[in-house]
Amino acid sequence: MPQGVRLPKDQLLARYRMSERLAARVGALLAKGIEISGALLEIAGPASPAEALLLHPDLLARSGQLQTSDLTEIAKATPGGDTIPPLVVHTGDGRKVVALEEEILAETAWRAPGPAGTGSLREVAPDALLRPGAGGGGGDLLKPAEAQELFTPEAVARIKLTLLTGVDPAAKIEAVRQLAFAPLDLEEKGRLCLKALAEEHPGIRREAALLLRTLGIAREVSEAIAGLSEGEPGARKLAMAHVAALQSRVTPAEQFILLAVLLAVIREEKDPALAASALEALHAFAPRVVADGELLDRVLRLLYPLLTGESPLAASAAGAIDALGRAHPETVGAALRDELRSAADVPFRRRLLAIQARLDRGRAPGDPCRRALAAALARELGTGTDSDPLCRQLSVEMIALGEDAVGALLETFPAAHPEQRPFLVKLLDDAATSAPVPAAARAAVGEFFLKTWRASGRIVRLALLSTRLPVAPDLPPNLRQEFARCFLADLHDAGFPHVADATLTAIRQMGPDVLPVLRAAATESPHAVERESAVQLYAEILRDAPPPGGASPDLLAEPIAFLRELEHGDRCSAGAVVRATGILLSSPFASPDQIASVAADYRRRLVRSPAAEDMVCALGWIASGPRAPAALRTDQLVLFVELLLRASPDAPVVQQRTDEGIRLEFSSDASRQTDFIRELILAVRRILCADGDSPILPPGLRERAARRLLDQWRLVADYNVIWAPGNVTTLADALGAIALAPGLPVSLRADILAGLLASARSIPIIRTIGLVCGWEGEPDPGPDAAAFGSRCREVAVRFADMLQHVDYSDPEDQDVLLEAIGRIAGAALPGPTPAEAESVRRRLVTCLFDGLAHGHRRAREALERLATSPRLPEDLRIAIRERLDSPLPEGA
Known part of the structure; x- marks a missing residue:
């Protein structure tokens, strides 16, 4: 079989005097598994027909299923292609080589036995030289007797000593070269060669790789090893990928040699990017490693230091251990558990715990190993905070343990420092609501949260306000009502608007179960802010989920009568009750008579009320309701727009x-x-x-x-x-x-987007623009769709640039930008044409990959949505899934 050329780029350029463009194409074809013979490269000089053929776009496009017929077709389409000698695609040994047809004929002739004295290569070169297992690098050119005379026992011992203890790279390279001719058996030469392959200096490793060929190792293996040792970074990365692909089709001995060299690269390589590529290549050797307990221990001892401190290779090392664990979970899991018992370095321990969690997450709930893991995670998280990216990574694994996580966290919480408790509250809530957990366990967490609320200060209470457990469908109603009672009774002491907003949101989400609590608080609470908030929440919940009784005209009669009576009483602010009444009358169950009566009253009072804003609020709600008459909606819209345009302080x-x-x-x-x-x-x-x-x-x-x-x-x-x-x-x-509202002309949507973009400086406006760009479109948006897509493209470019700007480097600003970018990437119209829309999506996904690498949760959430979006090309969805399936980046 003709040999393809596998050389680093600099050597390609020097040997064949080819163009940079052709060197890039040769490298791209190698990445696709296509090699080019040296004879073909020799005739592919600059501006030659052969160069034009190799650079033809169809050659790369068809590389996956390339056949000789494809080459013939491409040659016909190439200017001057009829002057190119016939080409073939030769397949063998798991490789494809594009070569001259005459090279195949020549090899056939050289292999055929000829008459004695014909001067064939076989006659010139004896069998010992051609046989792969030949011992000496010079074959019979150096006779055994001559080798014995030159290499005295003292000289052989000196070679061994230099290889084993020497520090001078030049001396070791010379010793490797001498080893090829030394009168030693193949086994001893092999052991010394492996020692040289593990050297730090790439020149020594490359020389040892060349020696391997004389010891019976396939040429492809020795070339791959040589490529690992020296050359430009791009070529070495390609060699590492080739080694990973090669390991499945070589002998066990060759596989072991490849692994030994790969481990040497991991241990000695100074370039983090190359070391990361070597760690990725190690994944392919996982079955071989876990099959040998001693080898597994050696590999883990090499990888453990990469998980400590601020190691730039931590994520890559974790991925390699993950691969080992997938190959044999029990063996690797036991090794990790042993190591965790004595792990003192905090980052190392947390990274190792995350790997252990990924190995054990498939165990059934209640499994002893799973429970032990939950307890270890709870102890570790009990000393951390969500500001630590490693703790955030562990929290993802903890939440996935469901009921086992709940039990472990409940045991850990009392002993945790008060500063850690808000973080544990969030973890406990996520574990109880994000995974299949029995209703009894959820109720136990609910009772624990209520007990914690009564015994805790402001910081822990704020964390409890953000929990999802109080709105869990299977939580007993009495617990939900007690949550509402506790939250509302603390509203007067909220201190900050965001705390009050969080309180109202938490109670609002609890639904009709808490209506009795709110109605009682509207008249009985000693604090005005709690009474007014209770009235507002009462109306909002009742509007969206009216009490049982069917859609009768009198369904809301009693609640409205209650509010109207409260409006004229002295227990609650009239303005708050007016607003609540307007909210309630926007319900689909409000009767026309109720709407007409209350609206007429409020319109009369609008011009003479000291609280006109309350009347405007109520009338706005009533006019927007589905039961509002057309005349009322029209009159109120015209009036409010005119008042707004004239309004000024x-x-x-x-x-x-x-x-x-x-x-x-x-x-x-x-x-x-x-x-x-x-x-x-x-x-x-x-x-x-x-x-x-x-x-x-x-x-x-x-x-x-x-x-x-x-x-x-x-x-x-x-x-x-x-x-x-x-x-x-x-x-x-x-x-x-x-x-974003339905039924609006697309041109008006585009104009609104352009108007907002002109002032896109503050984070709230950036968030709004992101929402607008996420418009889902309509079945037939019409010719104005291109204008909207053009505006979205402008937004995408602006936001991608803002991500890199120092003014938006704050993590919260980055999250808002990444969330907006995720919406645009998955939107219906991120560009004026399908091609430009795809280009926008690809650029924005790259931004999200960068955000994921820096630990931004919004980036991960956006990518998880995009991974299943039919609007993205399949190759982009695959790339997203691969990125999400890799070890969680520290900080994510």
Whole structure:
């Protein structure tokens, strides 16, 4: 079989004087398993027909199933192809070689026995020289007697001593060369050669690889070993991949030699990227390693140090141990458990625990090994926080253990330091709600959380507010009600708006079970903020999930009567009750008579009420409800848009220059007007969004109102109209919601996106833009779809650049950008054409890969969604799944 050329790039260029472009093509073909013969490369000089053939795009495209007929067809399509000698694709020994047809004929002639005295190669070279197992590198050129005379016992001993103890690389290289001729048996030469293959200096390893060929090792193996030792990084990475592919088709002895060299590269290589490639190649040898207990121990001892401290190879080493574990989970698992008993280095112990967890995650719940793992993870996590990327990695493995994790965490929690307890609360909640856990275990966690709430301070309580357990469907109603009672009773002491918002969100998600608690709190709580919040939550929950009784006209009569009575009482703020009544009347179960009566009352009171913003809020809710009459919705939309465009703080706004820039100070009257503007924006938003689901506005009114809002945004964003920053964000959010509402012209969506993008500086607006780009499209978006896709492409480019900007290096900013990028990558229209949309998706997925490598959870969440998205090409989905299936990057 003709031999293909497998040389590093620099040697290719020097030997064959080829172009850089052709060298790149030869390397690409090697990666596809196609070799090119030296004779063909010799005639493929610059601008030659042979070069044009090798660079033809069809050659690379057909490389997977390349046949001789393909070469003939490509030659015909190549200028000057008729001058190229006939070519063949020769297959053998698991390789494909593109060669000249005459090379095959020549080999046939050389192999055929000729008459004596014909001068054939066989006659010139005796069998001993051609036989693969020939002992001396010079064959019979150096007779045994001559070798015995030259290599005295003292000289042979000196060669051995140099190889075993020498420090001079040049001396060791010379010793390897002499070893080829030394009068030693093959076994002893093999052992010394293996010692040389494990040397740090690549020149020594390369010389030993050349010696291997004289010891009966296949040429392909020796060339692969030589490629591991020297050459440019790209060529060495290719050699490592070749070694991984080669190991399955060589003899056990050759396989062991390849493994020995690979381990030497892992141990001695200074370039982390090359060492990582060697660790990846080690995966293919896992069955061979685990079959030998002594060898497994040696390999693990080599890999363990790479898991310590800030090792750049930690993830690659973990992946290699994962591969060993997949080959034989029991053996490797036992070895890891033994090592963990004495592991003192914290990063090493945590990384090893993560590997152990991946090995044991398939065990059945209650299995002793699984329980022991859960206990070890709980102890480790009890000393960490979610700011530690290794702890975050362990937490993913802990959550997957379900009921075993719950039991271990409940035992660990009391002994944990107070600073670690919020982290453990989150872990316990995730374990109880993210995996199949019996209802009794969930209820036990619920009782534990309630007990912890009563005994804990603000930090732990805030963590408990964010738990998902209180909304678990199978949690007993009495526990859910007790959660609502505890959360609500602490609202007056919330301290910060985000804590109050978290409290309201937590109770809102608990659903109808907590309505009795809220109704009682609306009249009995000693704190006004708790009474007003209870009224609002009561209306919101009742609107979305009315009590049993069927859709009768009087379904909401009693709750509305309760609220109207409360409005005129002294236990609760009238404004809060007005808002709650409006929310309740936006229910699909509200009757027309109830809507007409309350709306008429609120419209009369709007012009003379000191709390006009409350009336606007209530009327906005009523007009946006599915039972609202067309006339009411139309009148309120027109009124609110006109009021909004005319609204401005009617009291002076004082500008003060400070070290941090211009500061605006609003008077109390201006603050009230600011609240009024905010409620007008929200009311218009609700009506415009609701009309997409149940359109009853006159034709064109919805689009005109949306464009007037967009015009107002441009004035506000350019500071031609001065609004409070909160209202600027509220208007941006409103435009984003309108752009996502059904039934809106695509051209208007594109215009809204362009208007927001012009002011994409703050994180809230960036988040809104990401949501708009994630628009799912319509069955027939029409010709304006390209305009929307062009805007999305602009956003994608801008956000990808912002990820690298120092102004957005904060982890929270990065998360917002990555979440937006993930939405755009999976959106219906990320580009104006299918080809450009695919290009955008590929660039954004690369950004998400980078985010994943830096431990951003939002990147992983986005990639998990994209991995199953039919909008992404199959090769991109495969790449995403491979990235997600690899060991979790530290920080993820």
